[in-house]
Amino acid sequence: MGKEITLTVRDVNSRGQGVAVGEDGKVVFLDGGLPSEVVRVSLETDKKNYSTAKILDIEVPSEHRITPRCPWYGLCGGCQLQHGSYDLQLEIKAKSVRDAMERIGRMRVDRLVCHPSPMQWGYRNKASFPVRSENGGEIGFFRSGSHKLAPIDGCPVLMPHVEKLYVDFRDTVMPELKRNGVPFYDERRHKGLLRHMVFRGNREGSLLALAVVTSLRDCRGKELLERSLARLKETTQTSFSGVWNENSSRGNRILGERSSTIWGDGVITEKISNYDLSYDGTAFFQVNPFQAERLFLRASSIVAERGGAVVELYAGVGALTVILAKAAKTVLAVEEWAPAIERLLENVSRNGLDNVKGICNRAEDTVRTMVEAKPDVIVVDPPRGGCASEVLDAVTESSADMLVYVSCNPSTLARDGAKLVSDGWELATLECFDLFPQTVHVETLASFKRTARG
Numbered sequence: 001m002g003k004e005i006t007l008t009v010r011d012v013n014s015r016g017q018g019v020a021v022g023e024d025g026k027v028v029f030l031d032g033g034l035p036s037e038v039v040r041v042s043l044e045t046d047k048k049n050y051s052t053a054k055i056l057d058i059e060v061p062s063e064h065r066i067t068p069r070c071p072w073y074g075l076c077g078g079c080q081l082q083h084g085s086y087d088l089q090l091e092i093k094a095k096s097v098r099d100a101m102e103r104i105g106r107m108r109v110d111r112l113v114c115h116p117s118p119m120q121w122g123y124r125n126k127a128s129f130p131v132r133s134e135n136g137g138e139i140g141f142f143r144s145g146s147h148k149l150a151p152i153d154g155c156p157v158l159m160p161h162v163e164k165l166y167v168d169f170r171d172t173v174m175p176e177l178k179r180n181g182v183p184f185y186d187e188r189r190h191k192g193l194l195r196h197m198v199f200r201g202n203r204e205g206s207l208l209a210l211a212v213v214t215s216l217r218d219c220r221g222k223e224l225l226e227r228s229l230a231r232l233k234e235t236t237q238t239s240f241s242g243v244w245n246e247n248s249s250r251g252n253r254i255l256g257e258r259s260s261t262i263w264g265d266g267v268i269t270e271k272i273s274n275y276d277l278s279y280d281g282t283a284f285f286q287v288n289p290f291q292a293e294r295l296f297l298r299a300s301s302i303v304a305e306r307g308g309a310v311v312e313l314y315a316g317v318g319a320l321t322v323i324l325a326k327a328a329k330t331v332l333a334v335e336e337w338a339p340a341i342e343r344l345l346e347n348v349s350r351n352g353l354d355n356v357k358g359i360c361n362r363a364e365d366t367v368r369t370m371v372e373a374k375p376d377v378i379v380v381d382p383p384r385g386g387c388a389s390e391v392l393d394a395v396t397e398s399s400a401d402m403l404v405y406v407s408c409n410p411s412t413l414a415r416d417g418a419k420l421v422s423d424g425w426e427l428a429t430l431e432c433f434d435l436f437p438q439t440v441h442v443e444t445l446a447s448f449k450r451t452a453r454g
């Protein structure tokens with residue numbers, strides 16, 4: 001046990017840890033502390049620039065401290081803020097975006113709102129559960145910061161029918177697979193067949209189960225797994241697709257490139273602002289459709305102020321594209337994942353839109369086409385790593401005078417924003433949308449206007 005001291009928590013960092021300052025002036029990170037709380041801690045590690053400590057006692061709790069609803073909170077790594085009220089969660093998220101924009105982006109942010117999610121529980125349409133060979137075969141979530149499984153009985157942020165599918169799979173399919181000797185994945189030895197189950201659903205109750213296996217050639221294992229899964233389907237009174245995905249690689253990437261449908265049409269269809277959007281088991285789709293809809297409508301209303309020709313990079317299956325298509329004269333959508341761009345084109349025509357073109361390529365390999373398209377507005381919604389610098393160079397080289405940036409990572413938004421500002425752009429609007437209640441994650445919508453041409 002380390003030295004015991006009393007600290008006042010000043011802040012919460014981007015990992016959801018409380019931040020305090022120790023007696024030696026060094027920053028101390030504490031799991032579970034909320035701003036203004038006075039806590040008795042035991043110091044655990046002492047690094048050059050920071051220490052970590054464990055909370056022994058909360059001497060003065062925050063007025064925002066609440067009892068976490070989920071019994072597995074803290075055990076599984078999924079949520080980080082369940083011990084804080086929802087108002088405080090929104091405040092923490094807005095502050096984390098403002099801090100990133102000011103510290104990394106060197107941009108001034110006066111006032112920043114974080115729009116609350118219409119649903120704080122039961123909103124999430126997707127969960128990926130690792131399956132491992134330990135203890136004869138287990139399914140669950142990874143424990144916080146490790147690859148050991150937390151055998152959870154449910155997850156209250158999941159849509160209830162998606163949560164039920166996990167529970168049914170664990171209680172009925174797992175025992176049958178064990179009895180039949182289906183090999184579960186052993187991560188250390190990179191052996192075994194079934195390595196992940198991904199469950200997805202829509203707001204109307206449709207379901208999709210995607211089984212990630214190391215090999216699609218293991219006929220016996222596949223047949224046994226298919227039979228057990230089919231029994232699960234028989235008991236489900238809803239539209240339900242089953243899909244294989246093959247991932248033979250080592251490492252943390254969940255999905256491989258090859259998929260095939262076991263039964264059903266292999267897609268989920270979600271309604272976003274009156275548009276029907278289909279996506280397959282492997283494609284990106286925002287996990288909180290209730291709030292994603294609001295984000296997309298707001299992004300599109302910013303684009304509508306300018307209108308004209310839009311280039312949209314990182315377009316996915318076109319959930320934002322179809323809404324942009326109403327606000328713009330034309331949309332050129334770029335997406336690197338082939339199954340996603342196929343869906344995007346289908347989604348566009350199913351919704352009767354004829355002003356959208358799609359390109360299947362990496363954004364950084366499409367920069368010439370993007371400049372030659374002579375856009376008025378560019379919209380980007382990149383993954384956590386943000387935009388490649390050549391993409392930002394092309395934004396500046398292009399004819400666009402407005403850039404709308406949807407971001408799931410405040411640090412890379414701030415980094416990219418700083419580059420844009422030094423290239424002659426200014427931050428015009430900034431707001432946050434809480435798409436991930438109970439977690440530290442936040443979605444940010446920023447728009448930039450050109451102030452000078454080089």
Ligand SMILES: C[S@@+](CC[C@H](N)C(=O)[O-])C[C@H]1O[C@@H](n2cnc3c(N)ncnc32)[C@H](O)[C@@H]1O
Nearest residue numbers: 284314315316319335336337362363381382383
């Ligand atoms: C955050 S998602 C946004 C998708 C879409 N806007 C939506 O909300 O449904 C990012 C998308 O970018 C795609 N992507 C990732 N890296 C890319 C790249 N270098 N070039 C083009 N697309 C990329 C991913 O496949 C994913 O569909």
